[in-house]
Amino acid sequence: MAGSKTGGIGQCSDYGARPVSSSTSLPTIWILEMIEWLEGFLSRGNKTLFMVTHDRFFLDRVCNLILELDNQTIYTYRGNYSYYLEKRQERIDNTRAEIARANNLYRTELNGCAACRKPCGHKARLS
Numbered sequence: 637m638a639g640s641k642t643g644g645i646g647q648c649s650d651y652g653a654r655p656v657s658s659s660t661s662l663p664t665i666w667i668l669e670m671i672e673w674l675e676g677f678l679s680r681g682n683k684t685l686f687m688v689t690h691d692r693f694f695l696d697r698v699c700n701l702i703l704e705l706d707n708q709t710i711y712t713y714r715g716n717y718s719y720y721l722e723k724r725q726e727r728i729d730n731t732r733a734e735i736a737r738a739n740n741l742y743r744t745e746l747n748g749c750a751a752c753r754k755p756c757g758h759k760a761r762l763s
Contacts (some may be wrong), residue, residue, distance in 0.1 A: 644659065662713035678698045695716070696716045697716070699716055700716060701714055702717065704720070
């Protein structure tokens, strides 16, 4: 069976190497080749693509403009996925800081109003 999977495994045994099952390595190689082809295809020319993936490295290599929809607002990031993550975190941190400042101002004004309503310590005498 020359050229078959069984022959390849047998050949590895002849050299003293530990045989590897072909059923796990072939699909992986095929997927890697497909990803490389897709990266090359997407990098040639301008293409708009809506993509759902968990492969951050793929997004890093393929994307150069990322649009994010958050709370009915669209944010534009011109760069790869790493740039997007960095700038998105900066935007979130700035928003949290702005909210914290607004809460502190509210708390300060609320405490100031409470001091104004504080009784003076003596009661007004009515004549």
